[in-house]
Amino acid sequence: MPVVTHYEPIQLTLQTDQVRDIPRGTKGGVVIIFNRIEVVNRLRKEYVYDTLLNYGIHYDKTWINDKIHHEINQFCSSHSLQQVYIDMFDQIDERMREALQGDCTRYAPGVGIISVRVTKPTILDTIKQNYEQMSEEQTKSGEIVLDHPDEPALA
Template sequence: MDPQQQQQRGRAAQPPPGGDLSAILTVFMAFVAIAAMILVPASFSSANSSFSIIHQVPEGHVGVYWRGGALLKTITEPGFHLKMPLITQFEPIQVTLQTDQVKDIPCGTKGGVMISFEKIEVVNRLRKEFVYETLLNYGVQYDKTWIYDKIHHEINQFCSAQSLRQIDEKMKDALQVDCTRYAPGIEILSVRVTKPTIPASIKRNFEQMEEERTKVLIAMERQMVAEKEAETQKKIALAEAEKNAQVSKILMEQKLMEKDSSKRQQEIENHMYMAREKSLADADFYKVMKEAEANKLKLTPEYLELRFIESIANNSKIFFGNKVPNMVYDQRLLGNFLNTAGRVEA
């Protein structure tokens, strides 16, 4: 390194004059102050929010602004935004679900017993389209007016008249009714009420009442079960009786059909028998009539005389005496008489 370069380096290493150093410090401090005003987030504290230019609105919130104490209608979405320092104040307002816890709520019953609810949780949400109207009417602490203070009032209204199982739903309805009427932006989603702290003596009485109530419920359930069983048995008996009645009816109808069939069969047999007997009687009548006609045709003097001679010839006995010719003569007279009578009738 030549002597000229060493001389230049020595000059460069020498400190600047005192006036130049103070000017540099002044510029540096001004730069730091401006950077702090620009870069410090407004969400650190409400005191710093008035000095910052850039501020951040977190997710689930919207940004609201005041200028000279007056609420502005400007509502910003989550992200980085600019505002005028010292003049405009900023506040993030949550518009997603949030849970407010109200603790140690005293309540006096009708009987003069003091009880207290350890904690009541209210799940609520401020609707984005009602942020300006709600803050304008009730401020940033709107939930103190319509949730915290309202809970104390409603608990004193309900605890002495309602059971623990009804308070949750009643409280939700009561809060929502007034919010809908006066602060429509506040939406009450649910209310969870813990069991109250009760004096030992009252608690024991309450437990005894619950035990008795449980016993009554058990007895009622047993009675219902017994009634159901009896009703089931009754239905089974009715079904069995109906089945037997139907079987008896079917058997009776079957027997009646058999009797009817036997009756028709007997009637057919009777008709057949009568027809057969009638045919036989007609045949006998016809036979007798024909025989009568034949006999009538046979009653001639010659035939009668032949039959007389045959009968005389067939006699195994012969009589002798004076009256034998008379007997023969009488027989001939009898034959002649019968022949004459037949001709007269014809």
């Protein structure tokens, strides 16, 4: 007859896992750092046994921590700095949630991803200064074009 010598409490209520300091390269090779990504998730009680049997007590490391690293890498490596930092930043939370939930539904159905919050990535200071200077120059050149239109002024 087996004797229980150790047990681990398993949280079934909402929990927030944080993944910190994720450096990733964009499509153009610029390294950005995501300081914090928070994943709100829950393990459904009817799947506790199967989830722990298949993935162990630290199932969340596999399905949240490791998966976030993979998904953010996929996203950044296929998009430019402009897209990641500005154009598509408002979509990253939902894209990460959908990617995580999709794989969890397929391979670990007991893990439910409620939401994902991605902090704005940081850019190395030198790159940030160059980026801001380039943006400023583009704005100025746009103003110059407006000041000197190609068409002659109507008299």
